[in-house]
Amino acid sequence: MKPTPALADLTPARIRVGRAGTAYPTSLLLQLRADHATARDAVHTEVDFTSGSLAEDAVHLRTAAADRDQYLVRPDLGRVLDTESRAELARIGTRDADLQIVLGDGLSGTAVARQVPLLLPGLMAGARSLGWTCGRIVTVRNCRVGVMNDVGRILGSGVVVLLIGERPGLRAADSLSAYMGWRPGPGNNDADRNLVANIHARGVRPDDAADRILDLAAQMQARRYSGVAIKENLALPAVRAEIERI
Secondary structure, rough: OOOOOOHHHHOOOOOOOOOOOOOOHHHHHHHHHHHHHHHHHHOOOOOOOOOOOHHOOOEEEEOOOOOHHHHHOHHHHHHOEEEHHHHHHHHHOOOOOOOOEEOOOOOOHHHHHHHHHHHHHHHHHHHHOOOOOOOOEEEOOOOOOOOHHHHHHOOOEEEEEEEEEEOOOOOOOOOEEEEEEEEEOOOOOHHEEEEEEOOOOOOHHHHHHHHHHHHHHHHHHHHHEEEEOOOOOOOOOOHHHHHHHO
16 A cells, blocks of 8 residues: 555655565565665765865874774774874864864764765854864764764864764665764763754755754853753754754
8 A cells, every 4th residue: 555645745764565465565675675785885885084075184083993893893992082093183183172073984984975075064164154263174984972072082172063974774874963062071971962863865954954053062152061951942944944844
């Protein structure tokens, strides 16, 4: 049975897809397998941070995960920089910037490759228009969210924004997240961070995401803290538009 237009407009989920006996229809099964393969490819896609627009004046670092296989089975190693990277960041990173942007491959290199070039220019331009100092872009290979604490501790940044690939699903293998924190450091956890998630063409558009990130960063700058006590501004056009879509 095909979904009604109203239901199809409300969700990208596969609903009322019908069946063939006790199994999925063949066409759906093939699509599921194709989407699963795309998701697996996204996890193993390596981002080339050293060429193109992402390489301009950036500081390129690695976590303590020696390779992709170790990264996937040892999340703890992806939350800290390796010894050489800590030294490199302390040597050439920008200290005490109002805004420090970090690019991490996370669990979807595809997301970083597709969404960051669309999001980053507007985000940087918006920050500069607000009069903020921006640190040199930092890239981190084999990255987990907790690496923000290492970056914040070493650089003493005001707001740290980590743009990182989300765990891919069967409907979105190219979704990016923006994790944010005020002066992150040792011991900070998810309760101390804010998040703009689901950044991709069928979710939160990159230009809307930039507006939301900047608004949250402005609140952090004004209040000198981040986390669960910071709420998104419901009057922001980008937030209102997403609420209306829901």
